[in-house]
Amino acid sequence: MNSFFFFVLTTLIALMLVYLYRVVRGPSIYDRVLGLNGISTKAIVVLLVIGTMFERVDMFVDISTGYALLNLVGALAIAKFLEEQGAQEK
Amino acid sequence: MTWLAIFLIVVGLFFLVVGSIGILRFPDVFSRAHALSLTDSLGAVFVLAGLAVYEGFTFNFLRIFVVLLLIYLMNPVISHATLRAAYRSGLRPTGEKDK
Numbered sequence: 001m002n003s004f005f006f007f008v009l010t011t012l013i014a015l016m017l018v019y020l021y022r023v024v025r026g027p028s029i030y031d032r033v034l035g036l037n038g039i040s041t042k043a044i045v046v047l048l049v050i051g052t053m054f055e056r057v058d059m060f061v062d063i064s065t066g067y068a069l070l071n072l073v074g075a076l077a078i079a080k081f082l083e084e085q086g087a088q089e090k
Numbered sequence: 091m092t093w094l095a096i097f098l099i100v101v102g103l104f105f106l107v108v109g110s111i112g113i114l115r116f117p118d119v120f121s122r123a124h125a126l127s128l129t130d131s132l133g134a135v136f137v138l139a140g141l142a143v144y145e146g147f148t149f150n151f152l153r154i155f156v157v158l159l160l161i162y163l164m165n166p167v168i169s170h171a172t173l174r175a176a177y178r179s180g181l182r183p184t185g186e187k188d189k
């Protein structure tokens with residue numbers, strides 16, 4: 001079972017590299033914001049998988065909850081800022 | 091119970107892989123966000139449900155379930171806000187006529 005969780009972890013990190021390509025090469029800034037959102041969603045899942053591997057889920061669940069809330073607030077603030085900036089440019 | 095957990099995690103990984111193929115190949119922001127947000131929330135929810143089932147029905151089951159609900163409510167809100175900002179700042183989907 002531990003090797004299966006290691007496989008899941010490797011796959012998730014490979015997928016995060018794909019999203020990182022979109023963040024670096026994205027044509028518009030909205031692509032970068034969406035790619036960062038996808039990376040942080042996968043980081044939450046990676047934290048929980050690591051916690052299950054080490055049998056310390058009770059510690060890692062708190063970290064992933066805090067990361068999810070920080071991701072929500074940060075992405076909404078960036079979206080609000082970009083929306084007002086785009087309205088000024090018209 | 092372990093086999094159910096493995097099945098749920100593999101299904102979730104399938105959705106995540108499909109979503110990342112979509113984000114590599116689609117042409118503009120709106121279709122990429124379509125590929126990203128739908129598959130991302132569904133795949134993450136499946137993987138977390140598999141982890142919760144593997145954990146068994148303890149108190150940690152409820153806590154992982156809270157994170158699952160948080161992701162499932164959070165992802166559509168973020169992608170909607172980002173895409174509304176993209177649309178209001180002048181980007182249009184490919185194929186829509188210019189007004």
